[in-house]
Amino acid sequence: MRASFDRQLDSLRGRLVWMAASAASAIRWANLCLFSADLTVAGQVLDAADELTQARRSVEYRTFELLATQQPVASDLRLAWAGVQVVGDLDRMGVLAAHIAKTMVRRHPTPVVASPLVDVVRAMAAIAERLAWDLARLLELNDPRLSAAIVRADDEMDGLMRRLFQVVLTDWSFGVAAAIDAVQTGRFYERFADHTVSAARHVEFLITGQRPG
């Protein structure tokens, strides 16, 4: 019984790492298709997002069964608890990557990001990708320094969002539709980053047993 229980917990942990890597691929492809206007890559993003949603449901289902049948305590309960919160965040990260890809498809072949914003949005895209990989490594290695790096990168993201607003609200000559696309795309990256922070806080709880403030 205990051996099977341990296997289930190991499988939960493995599933979380796999989902985080999948969210990282989703945002990498979303970034690629945003700047390359490659419709094939957009399809890959949507597929990855769907897989993440299915994986979340499966983890939720199995964790509920685990709580109902095995009644874990201490660190096992923390893993089950944090796992459910983290898969919620990972699913939302996939959905946000899909929103970015869909914005590109809707505007195709017009680029979503107007020229004065390319540098800012590229920087946001790079941070989102780094955050997702850091989260995957955090889930694999349980190194709290990764969690601190995630919080710092989220601050950078907020700074870039303010910069994006400055550009759009000052001497903007690309029209209303392009302004709305830019702000929405920026918001998708910003919320993607927020979910990596939220997930990292749950992993901290998992590692230390200390509830984040």
Added chain:
Amino acid sequence: MRASFDRQLDSLRGRLVWMAASAASAIRWANLCLFSADLTVAGQVLDAADELTQARRSVEYRTFELLATQQPVASDLRLAWAGVQVVGDLDRMGVLAAHIAKTMVRRHPTPVVASPLVDVVRAMAAIAERLAWDLARLLELNDPRLSAAIVRADDEMDGLMRRLFQVVLTDWSFGVAAAIDAVQTGRFYERFADHTVSAARHVEFLITGQRPG
């Protein structure tokens, strides 16, 4: 032991109803301040949102303790499980109401909603408020018809968001900042509605034991 456990579950259920009513007040005040430009009411929204965040943390903490010490099964476990998901949604609803209030404060005394959008945004505001009250009643009465009404109202909300985009992208003469404000405010209402649907699905699981698809 069992009597104290039952009291804890009753208190969890009561806390959920109270939080849903609080989210409903938050969005009612947010709507009021969006259209009346009353800065005092904006403060009430932010206070309500903070209280919801604290209440979520407290419910999460107590539910974790409950799982660790009482190891509930069957419908008790479902209540604990759904409760944690629902407080997450209720907290986010408070945050979104606060975003609406903050948008108003940032633009004050300029109105956030330009004249051609007043009807659409008023309709979105009314639906958000109704959804939040329906959710509070659903948590209190466990009536699955309320859950169906919530899903229908969310569809209406999506239709209004499309209408808002049409107005902003056709013959818009109020400038880029007003267009961005309008779209962001619409998105806040839309996401508020999405969270009521998500919460309603968790309540369905709580009532029926059937996992939503």
